[in-house]
Amino acid sequence: MENDNPFVWNGDDMLVEGYSVKAIVETFGTPVIIYSAPRIVKNVSSLFGAMPKVTKCFYSVKANSNPNLVRLIGRQGCGSEVTSLGEIQIAMISSIDPDDILFTPNNVSKEEMDFALDRGIKITFNSPGQFELVSNRVEEATFRINPGIGHGEHPGTTTGGHGSKFGIDPETALKLYTRAKELGIRKFGIHMMVGSNNTDADLMLTFYKKFFDMASEIEKTAHLQFSYIDIGGGFGVPYNDEQRSLDIKKLGSGLKELVDQYGIERLFIEPGRYIVADAGILVGKVYDVYNGFVGTDIGMNINIRHALYGAEHRFYALTGRSDEAEYIVTGQICENTDVTGRLTGKVQIGDLVAMYDAGAYIYSMSSNYNGRFRPTEVIVDHDGVYRIRRRETVNDILATVTGMEKVNV
Numbered sequence: 001m002e003n004d005n006p007f008v009w010n011g012d013d014m015l016v017e018g019y020s021v022k023a024i025v026e027t028f029g030t031p032v033i034i035y036s037a038p039r040i041v042k043n044v045s046s047l048f049g050a051m052p053k054v055t056k057c058f059y060s061v062k063a064n065s066n067p068n069l070v071r072l073i074g075r076q077g078c079g080s081e082v083t084s085l086g087e088i089q090i091a092m093i094s095s096i097d098p099d100d101i102l103f104t105p106n107n108v109s110k111e112e113m114d115f116a117l118d119r120g121i122k123i124t125f126n127s128p129g130q131f132e133l134v135s136n137r138v139e140e141a142t143f144r145i146n147p148g149i150g151h152g153e154h155p156g157t158t159t160g161g162h163g164s165k166f167g168i169d170p171e172t173a174l175k176l177y178t179r180a181k182e183l184g185i186r187k188f189g190i191h192m193m194v195g196s197n198n199t200d201a202d203l204m205l206t207f208y209k210k211f212f213d214m215a216s217e218i219e220k221t222a223h224l225q226f227s228y229i230d231i232g233g234g235f236g237v238p239y240n241d242e243q244r245s246l247d248i249k250k251l252g253s254g255l256k257e258l259v260d261q262y263g264i265e266r267l268f269i270e271p272g273r274y275i276v277a278d279a280g281i282l283v284g285k286v287y288d289v290y291n292g293f294v295g296t297d298i299g300m301n302i303n304i305r306h307a308l309y310g311a312e313h314r315f316y317a318l319t320g321r322s323d324e325a326e327y328i329v330t331g332q333i334c335e336n337t338d339v340t341g342r343l344t345g346k347v348q349i350g351d352l353v354a355m356y357d358a359g360a361y362i363y364s365m366s367s368n369y370n371g372r373f374r375p376t377e378v379i380v381d382h383d384g385v386y387r388i389r390r391r392e393t394v395n396d397i398l399a400t401v402t403g404m405e406k407v408n409v
Contacts, residue, residue, distance in 0.1 A: 006036035007281055007356070012320025014281075014354060016380045021283060021318065024378060024385060025352060030285040031297050031375040033358055037072060038382065039279035040359075044076040047235075047274065050252030052259045052267055058102045060233050060272030061087045063360040064280075066377060068388040070094035073275060081233070081270040085112045088121065102230070102270070104144065104191070106166065110134060124191045124230065126166060128176055140227070141180035142189030143173050147210055166193065170214050177222045188224050189268075190215050193232030197273060199244055201251040204234070208255065212262045228266035235274035239312055239357055246274070273360040280359030282375070283318075286351045292328060294347055298355060299331015300338045301372040304365050307337040315343040318352040329353070333370050363389075368397050 007014055007021075014021040016034055024034060047057060058081040059073045065087060070080060071094040079100030080091035085108075091101050098119040105112065106126040110133045116123055117137050124142045125131040131141070146167025168176065177188060192211045198204050208231055215229055236246050259267060282302065288295035305311035315329050323346035331338045343353060366374050373392035378385055 006039040028376045035280045035379040050248045052256045063272030067094040140187035144191045191230040197236035199236035199246040205254040230268035233270040237277045276359035282355040282358035294327040299333040303340045313341045314356040317345045
């Protein structure tokens with residue numbers, strides 16, 4: 001993630017790659033998510049520049065599944081990491097070759113896994129039961145390891161260690177690799193993901209070394225060789241001015257040493273947030289100011305991260321005023337948990353506010369709760385502003401609703 005900011009202040013306005021945010025709002029209304037295409041490209045480039053040469057990148061589609069972004073990231077050399085049938089189809093619609101898609105599901109049906117296998121898509125198995133559903137079809141067996149440790153920005157984003165629903169303990173994994181060999185499988189991979197939004201390079205390298213030790217022990221005991229080792233994602237970004245950025249060069253340098261030490265020939269990574277989070281802002285309008293709250297059209301229907309995890313986002317008012325005040329930012333949802341962050345700086349009805357780091361886990365986690373419509377998405381490149389998703393209408397909400405059709409069962 002580069003340090004230069006693609007969102008530049010211009011008096012009481014903000015420029016995105018030279019284009020006025022206020023002009024974009026005049027065209028598309030609010031709420032609107034605005035992405036910087038050059039920033040996404042730079043973020044991918046910084047990853048490739050830091051990682052070992054044996055690294056292959058699979059963008060984590062769950063972070064932001066807009067096909068226009070998936071396609072843009074694919075053109076930079078990244079495949080797609082997906083977790084559902086829907087995300088598989090989004091990746092394929094986005095021109096990602098099935099050979100460059102990794103399917104890392106949990107608790108899915110045999111039909112979903114068959115869909116992937118029919119297209120030559122690799123599957124990372126989260127449990128013995130999932131593997132057994134399709135074991136007679138698998139040509140390359142990859143299992144997700146829970147190394148007994150985990151770390152994420154929040155408890156809800158920690159995906160390793162005791163109590164996590166993800167992964168297989170090393171002892172059970174060893175039995176599964178032995179079982180796979182007995183079934184005639186001769187190609188193997190191994191996967192680990194301990195948590196999301198980690199910004200401590202030293203801690204991450206400690207996790208990787210422990211994982212590589214486990215992988216080496218399994219190779220030795222089961223008499224096999226992994227064709228690739230997948231360290232997952234979790235590359236973090238700072239969500240406030242106090243948080244530090246991930247030192248991607250330090251992380252990459254440490255990984256290069258580990259890759260050489262363990263003789264790893266192919267290393268897979270699954271970044272999502274790192275690529276898109278700081279490439280987006282969410283712009284909304286102030287509709288009320290009362291009792292320490294600023295009421296906006298940015299609610300938990302669009303950004304549920306605060307309600308889920310207590311996650312904070314930086315908010316700024318596009319006013320040009322220097323008056324000091326502090327507010328809790330709330331939306332239009334009938335829940336007292338409808339809080340999306342805090343805003344410093346006096347505002348009034350009609351002002352615009354911008355929420356930073358809106359490129360990841362915002363639209364992809366949004367909903368129509370309370371009958372609210374999901375926002376427009378636009379992307380800005382050097383040569384112009386492009387709409388990549390229109391605002392929803394009631395017709396979109398009702399698109400799957402049928403009349404009272406009697407069905408024989």
